[in-house]
Amino acid sequence: MNNRQARIFAIASTALSALIFLVLTLDSHRQFPTLTNADTITPEVTLGKDVWHKYNCINCHTLFGEGAYYAPDLTKITQHRGEAYLQAYMRDPSQFYDEQKHRRLMPKQDLSEAEISNLIKFLDWVSKVDNQGWPPRPILVTGSFNLPTKTSTAVTSLTTETSKLDPIAQGEIVFRSATPACNACHSTAPGADMAGPTLAGIASRAKQLVGSPQYTGAAKDIEGYIRESIMTPSAHIVPGAMYSAAGTSFMPIGYEQSLTSAQIDHLVAYLATFK
Template sequence: MTRSQARMFAIVSTALVTIAFLGMTIDSHRQFPKLTHEDKMTPQVLAGKDVWHKFNCTNCHTLLGEGAYYAPDLTKIAVQRGPQYLKAFLHDPSQFYDEQKVRRVMPKQNLSDQQIDDLVVFLDWIAHIDTQGWPPRRILVSGAAIPGTNMQQTAQASTSMQPAAPSSDPVAQGQALFNATPPACSACHSISPGVNLAGPSLAGIGTRAAQTIADPSYKGKAKDAAQYIHESIVNPSAHLVPGPTYSAGGRSFMPDNFGKELTPQQIDQLVAYLTTLK
């Protein structure tokens, strides 16, 4: 290649890259309103954003890839945890973990009820942005501390099960769905005995469900283990599992919208998988 040819190659290559970059930039801005659902940006969302910045949440947490990466990414926290959990957690984070055992340092910010409501609405707006699969891995937030178990062990336990390969078997499909995001069941529930995350461990749920139904304290309508698991997914407040980090005021912290977000077939697949956990 001669000097003039090399120069022309560099000029043409630069021009093509510039055109491609400009085209992608224009296309991105064209799609931003739809991807970010900016029409849903209410005054309360903006107020929640102000709370986020006022209390320097980004000094530890990350949103949409921006933040300190010191504490969990909260881009999808609102759909993974639900508003009831978030409000209770923000009132007093120390109730959800033993700091001396899991070494978490989330401070109590003494937020007002209005500030908490605004922040939860803001996080919910963020959670519904189409992030094209970002962040690439789900958050790892442990719930109740486990004697003899450190934070790393708890996190490993929550991610030990990888989504199963595509299959026509309802159990395999349920296992894959359990580990998928959404619905991100494994972000809150472990299937390892004694490993309680944001929700109780589901180890042995196929056996414990029958025991729960037979207990006089059970207030739900299920008649067998499969019905109990189905009820727990679509109506989590029908029966409250004892534990200060699982419910408050007669309502479960588990999101109550899975009956709408999941198809009946998906719910049946989850039930098929969870009933195998003996």
């Protein structure tokens, strides 16, 4: 190849690359309104975005994998934590951890109630953006990783593929694959409280609780208490624990819609083994 041919090749390659880049860019912009659910951007969502920038949240946190990487990625935070939890956490983060023990440095920002509400709406909008699997392994607040599950269909598929397993084994799959995943908030190791209490010993605690006068729920046995905790978590509030506010449990609701009755049965069977 002589110099003239090399120049032609370089110019043609550059022009072709630029054309491909331009086409891909235009196609991306064509899809943005659908991928981002632009029609759901309300004034509250926009105000919440302003709160995000006002308090420089991105200086520590990330969205869609972009940010400071000092604190967890919050892309799917509203799917991992309920609104009641997020409201209480933003009011006073120090109530949720021991700074000396956990070495977390989330500052109290003194946000107004309106700012908290709008910020949650913004983060909820973010969580529903079709980010096409990016980041590929979203970091949970607990520091662990969770399998991406767009809908309960993924859970159904996993359970179907393991239909030869016993209910307890299937329950463990649901524990890790539900939306939101149970292991996003709960540990099964003794003493390892996270956003929710550890589930180690839950069967023994349930047995003692349902027979005590302090119990305010309707369950009569261990399995009933675990099922109640999943389906109607505010039926009984543990006094003094930072897992509720104003009589409302931080436990997300709606599992009866995202899980089948069989999957809930399997999850109950799995959790009942933690004595």
